[in-house]
Amino acid sequence: LDSRLPLVIFLHALTPAAARDEFQEELVIRPLHSGDIYASFQFRTLWDTDFLQEGQKVSHYRLFPKSLGQVLSKFSVRELHISFSQGFWRTMQWGQPFIPSPPGAELWVWFHDTVSDVDGNWKELTNVLSGIFCASLNFIDLTNTVQPSASFKPLGLGNATDHRFLRYATLPREIVCTENLTPWKKLLPCGSKAGLAVLMKSEKLFHSSFHSQAVHIRPICQDEQCSSKAWELRQTLNVVFDLHTSGQGKKEWSLFKMFSRTLTEACPLASSSKVYVDITDNPELFELSPATPLLGQAVVLGDRRTYSVYDLSRAETFGQLRSFNLLLRDMLRPLLHAERYVAGFGLQTGEIHTVIYNNHPYRAFPVLLMDSVPWYLQLYIHTLTVTSKSRDNKPSYIHYQPAKDRHRPHLLEMLIQLPPHSMTEVTVQFERALLKWTEYTPDPNHGFYVGSSVVSALVPSMVAMRTNFTQDQPLFSSFVPVKEESSYFVRVYTEPLLVNLPTPDFSMPYNVICLTCTVVAVGYGSFYNLLTRTFQVDEPSPPLSKRLANLIRRIRGVPLLT
Amino acid sequence: MAAPLTLLLIVAVTIRAVLFRSSWAELISERVEVVSPLNAWKRVVEGLALLDLGVSPYSGDVFHETPFMIYLFHFVVDYAEIVFMIADGITAVALYLSIQTYNKNVFRKQKYALESDRYPADCLELLRSPKEMFYIPLKVAMFYLLNPFTILSCVAKSTCGLNNAIIALFILCTLKGSALLSGILLALATYQSIYPLTLFAPALLFFLQRLYIPVNLRRSSFWFFTLQYAFIYVGSLVVITGLSFFLLGSWDFIPSVYGFIFSVPDLTPNIGLFWYFFAEMFEHFRLFFICVFQINVFFYTIPLSIKLKEHPVFLIFMQIAIISIFKSYPTVGDVALYMAFLPAWSHLYRFLRNIFLVSCVLLACSALFPVLWHLWIYAGSANSNFYYAITLLFNFGQILLVSDYFYAYLRREHHLTHGLYLKKKDGTEATLVLK
Numbered sequence: 001l002d003s004r005l006p007l008v009i010f011l012h013a014l015t016p017a018a019a020r021d022e023f024q025e026e027l028v029i030r031p032l033h034s035g036d037i038y039a040s041f042q043f044r045t046l047w048d049t050d051f052l053q054e055g056q057k058v059s060h061y062r063l064f065p066k067s068l069g070q071v072l073s074k075f076s077v078r079e080l081h082i083s084f085s086q087g088f089w090r091t092m093q094w095g096q097p098f099i100p101s102p103p104g105a106e107l108w109v110w111f112h113d114t115v116s117d118v119d120g121n122w123k124e125l126t127n128v129l130s131g132i133f134c135a136s137l138n139f140i141d142l143t144n145t146v147q148p149s150a151s152f153k154p155l156g157l158g159n160a161t162d163h164r165f166l167r168y169a170t171l172p173r174e175i176v177c178t179e180n181l182t183p184w185k186k187l188l189p190c191g192s193k194a195g196l197a198v199l200m201k202s203e204k205l206f207h208s209s210f211h212s213q214a215v216h217i218r219p220i221c222q223d224e225q226c227s228s229k230a231w232e233l234r235q236t237l238n239v240v241f242d243l244h245t246s247g248q249g250k251k252e253w254s255l256f257k258m259f260s261r262t263l264t265e266a267c268p269l270a271s272s273s274k275v276y277v278d279i280t281d282n283p284e285l286f287e288l289s290p291a292t293p294l295l296g297q298a299v300v301l302g303d304r305r306t307y308s309v310y311d312l313s314r315a316e317t318f319g320q321l322r323s324f325n326l327l328l329r330d331m332l333r334p335l336l337h338a339e340r341y342v343a344g345f346g347l348q349t350g351e352i353h354t355v356i357y358n359n360h361p362y363r364a365f366p367v368l369l370m371d372s373v374p375w376y377l378q379l380y381i382h383t384l385t386v387t388s389k390s391r392d393n394k395p396s397y398i399h400y401q402p403a404k405d406r407h408r409p410h411l412l413e414m415l416i417q418l419p420p421h422s423m424t425e426v427t428v429q430f431e432r433a434l435l436k437w438t439e440y441t442p443d444p445n446h447g448f449y450v451g452s453s454v455v456s457a458l459v460p461s462m463v464a465m466r467t468n469f470t471q472d473q474p475l476f477s478s479f480v481p482v483k484e485e486s487s488y489f490v491r492v493y494t495e496p497l498l499v500n501l502p503t504p505d506f507s508m509p510y511n512v513i514c515l516t517c518t519v520v521a522v523g524y525g526s527f528y529n530l531l532t533r534t535f536q537v538d539e540p541s542p543p544l545s546k547r548l549a550n551l552i553r554r555i556r557g558v559p560l561l562t
Numbered sequence: 563m564a565a566p567l568t569l570l571l572i573v574a575v576t577i578r579a580v581l582f583r584s585s586w587a588e589l590i591s592e593r594v595e596v597v598s599p600l601n602a603w604k605r606v607v608e609g610l611a612l613l614d615l616g617v618s619p620y621s622g623d624v625f626h627e628t629p630f631m632i633y634l635f636h637f638v639v640d641y642a643e644i645v646f647m648i649a650d651g652i653t654a655v656a657l658y659l660s661i662q663t664y665n666k667n668v669f670r671k672q673k674y675a676l677e678s679d680r681y682p683a684d685c686l687e688l689l690r691s692p693k694e695m696f697y698i699p700l701k702v703a704m705f706y707l708l709n710p711f712t713i714l715s716c717v718a719k720s721t722c723g724l725n726n727a728i729i730a731l732f733i734l735c736t737l738k739g740s741a742l743l744s745g746i747l748l749a750l751a752t753y754q755s756i757y758p759l760t761l762f763a764p765a766l767l768f769f770l771q772r773l774y775i776p777v778n779l780r781r782s783s784f785w786f787f788t789l790q791y792a793f794i795y796v797g798s799l800v801v802i803t804g805l806s807f808f809l810l811g812s813w814d815f816i817p818s819v820y821g822f823i824f825s826v827p828d829l830t831p832n833i834g835l836f837w838y839f840f841a842e843m844f845e846h847f848r849l850f851f852i853c854v855f856q857i858n859v860f861f862y863t864i865p866l867s868i869k870l871k872e873h874p875v876f877l878i879f880m881q882i883a884i885i886s887i888f889k890s891y892p893t894v895g896d897v898a899l900y901m902a903f904l905p906a907w908s909h910l911y912r913f914l915r916n917i918f919l920v921s922c923v924l925l926a927c928s929a930l931f932p933v934l935w936h937l938w939i940y941a942g943s944a945n946s947n948f949y950y951a952i953t954l955l956f957n958f959g960q961i962l963l964v965s966d967y968f969y970a971y972l973r974r975e976h977h978l979t980h981g982l983y984l985k986k987k988d989g990t991e992a993t994l995v996l997k
Binding site (some may be wrong): 398505513524 | 622785840843844845868928939946976980997
């Protein structure tokens with residue numbers, strides 16, 4: 001150990017002082033007015049170093065990706081902006097994005113003013129970037145490159161504004177897919193293993209209305225006087241999830257629903273890891289859980305907006321389950337509503353589930369549920385179960401009239417007490433009957449309809465109502481007579497059901513009659529033979545000549561041959 | 563012979579108990595081959611639940627059991643599994659004792675016939691020895707208890723097991739010679755499902771044979787006994803039906819049970835011939851074909867009775883088989899009952915013509931039933947024709963089986979009167995044909 005110590009000191013003296021770099025990650029979630037949701041990821045790496053310094057080659061990379069650093073040095077790039085987008089940003093429906101981008105691929109680069117052959121550098125740069133991002137950026141050549149004179153001024157430091165050093169190209173035809181996302185994710189310090197990047201699963205990200213990933217590299221000032229410069233690498237990913245495609249039509253979003261993952265930890269290499277949720281339009285728009293006391297305000301795009309902030313570097317954000325799943329729920333909640341569906345598989349049996357929701361926070365009230373099920377779905381009333389909050393809830397009144405085949409349907413009426421703020425599920429099993437072939441509709445595989453269930457209830461009202469009848473009430477408030485002051489009558493209809501029944505083969509009536517009667521006739525024939533005939537020894541019949549001779553002899557009256 | 567029988571009962575009960583406790587029990591009780599709308603356990607539970615709700619079980623179309631079943635299961639519904647296992651045990655023991663009695667009768671008659679030299683010289687090998695007949699009752703009990711059809715029927719808690727028990731007890735009482743008990747049990751069996759009505763003729767013939775009354779329509783002794791027996795039978799039937807009326811206070815059960823059996827409104831698939839036939843029937847022919855198919859079950863009684871008037875026990879077997887094949891809602895439990903008798907006719911083996919083919923057909927069809935049902939109802943890749951085809955084949959196999967045994971029985975009787983090795987007029991070996 002003693003002999004190696006001078007060597008260690010010598011090596012330590014040779015390496016330059018370690019450059020300071022810093023990594024921040026953030027996610028902004030903004031529910032949009034159309035019911036869609038906009039999520040924007042930004043990963044920023046800030047590095048105190050100078051790629052363009054002559055003679056000194058940067059070789060020790062920590063948080064900054066080496067491939068991009070080498071690109072910057074080799075091609076003397078001052079600013080690099082590249083974006084890949086799928087879909088078109090609909091400004092009228094969604095507002096303004098944080099980081100705008102055109103559909104397809106877009107690349108614009110400011111070269112350093114020491115570059116002599118900008119076009120040559122541009123060509124090589126596009127080829128190298130095409131390899132890094134697995135995109136066909138090599139299609140960028142002089143035929144689709146321009147040098148804008150006023151539009152794309154440098155976004156970072158830089159006083160040279162000679163537009164000969166700017167190159168801008170777009171490939172609108174470029175398609176973005178998982179092969180582009182994977183190398184983009186690899187550029188992050190934590191990769192896709194920790195922090196916010198674990199949410200980036202391509203099955204969900206590409207099943208969206210708009211998806212855009214970008215890399216922006218520029219030099220910036222570290223402080224107000226600009227005494228020291230640093231390189232900033234921002235990787236951004238903007239995605240808009242559609243209400244109907246990803247949201248199943250329900251204005252209820254969560255991290256799990258959007259990305260099929262939840263957050264378990266912040267990136268250990270990040271100095272700050274935060275999630276922002278835009279709550280400027282609340283509390284009318286949505287309800288946010290888990291609740292957070294942290295609030296932030298920011299002026300974005302000329303508008304002052306308020307955000308709920310979740311700090312992922314604090315352990316209590318993840319709660320007991322070590323998992324952070326944000327939940328945004330629509331505030332519109334009617335006090336009483338019901339759904340109905342058929343469960344089970346196959347054409348023999350099934351189960352009708354009726355789910356009734358009581359959304360009143362503290363009042364329980366009874367509802368009357370009426371079900372009329374056609375006779376060809378034979379209900380089994382002994383399988384009727386009513387559960388509320390996973391406990392048995394026995395109805396106080398049941399009226400059941402079973403069906404008579406081809407005469408009348410089932411009628412089931414029940415009075416159920418709904419506990420406050422709960423979901424009550426009523427299930428009953430049924431068996432499907434095989435009908436006569438003439439009783440099927442012309443399109444039997446469409447299925448048979450079961451009428452809606454009717455839920456009738458007196459719902460407690462927030463507002464006292466007048467019971468006396470006045471003439472000057474508008475029509476829409478005077479349909480149902482008001483008998484009580486504190487509750488109003490409401491009737492909720494569930495969905496009708498479409499149930500498939502087993503079908504016979506409709507082309508077969510004649511064949512079936514023939515075949516079945518054949519089998520019955522085989523039985524009849526065998527029994528007839530055994531019953532009417534007796535066993536006899538089989539004497540072979542005499543040959544034709546002998547029979548003819550016997551016939552003649554019989555006519556003559558002469559004894560017969562044997 | 564009590565010890566092997568007890569061992570057999572223990573083995574049978576163990577198998578059923580193991581299956582009751584496994585997850586297969588629920589699967590089996592849903593199978594349409596094992597349960598039908600008439601005897602499914604689910605419907606019994608449903609009927610009892612309707613009764614609890616205050617609604618008559620017969621007001622809907624889900625419950626088709628007789629009030630006797632309501633009365634019985636009202637008390638023992640919690641011990642249903644034990645009840646069905648006991649029923650199977652009763653059936654097995656009743657069949658055991660009845661076949662034992664029958665064998666004794668057969669041997670005694672054979673002895674008298676031998677002593678009076680009624681058999682031709684060369685058919686001594688056709689005669690039956692006690693050694694050969696010793697294990698037959700045990701085999702009969704085994705054929706019933708260990709038959710997979712019976713086990714499935716018991717595990718599914720199909721009330722067919724109870725009906726089989728009543729019919730087996732009826733056979734035992736008939737063979738033991740008690741006309742009163744036989745009449746009462748036959749009335750109970752008829753009350754449960756109408757078709758055992760046809761067993762009146764073989765029972766009557768057996769008693770006439772036992773009491774040495776010749777079957778001659780001109781003799782008054784014949785009519786005297788017939789009217790006595792008919793009176794016992796009809797009287798018990800009336801009494802049982804009247805008691806059922808008083809249970810629920812209405813005659814609703816008659817259209818629900820007997821009207822249902824005769825008019826076949828429910829077309830749930832089963833192993834019989836009725837369901838698909840009436841699913842594809844033209845509406846204006848429906849009544850005609852219902853009558854034809856129902857008459858088909860009953861009208862073999864008279865011709866068979868005339869042909870087999872000296873062999874009433876074989877006639878009972880034939881009648882039970884015909885009922886199982888041609889009834890409106892057959893299940894495998896009905897098939898198991900007549901199959902239990904087959905060891906009693908094991909001496910006919912040499913005259914059976916198609917037994918290999920028939921057993922292969924029945925085995926293959928039993929295996930294919932669940933497969934094609936699954937393909938039609940669950941996989942959706944087959945349609946009802948596949949299941950229907952197997953139904954046809956299964957019934958065809960059963961018909962062949964029964965007619966084969968009938969042929970063998972008649973042939974043996976012919977040989978016993980005319981000799982085993984028959985010769986033609988010119989002395990060469992003869993073949994026997996039905997002419």
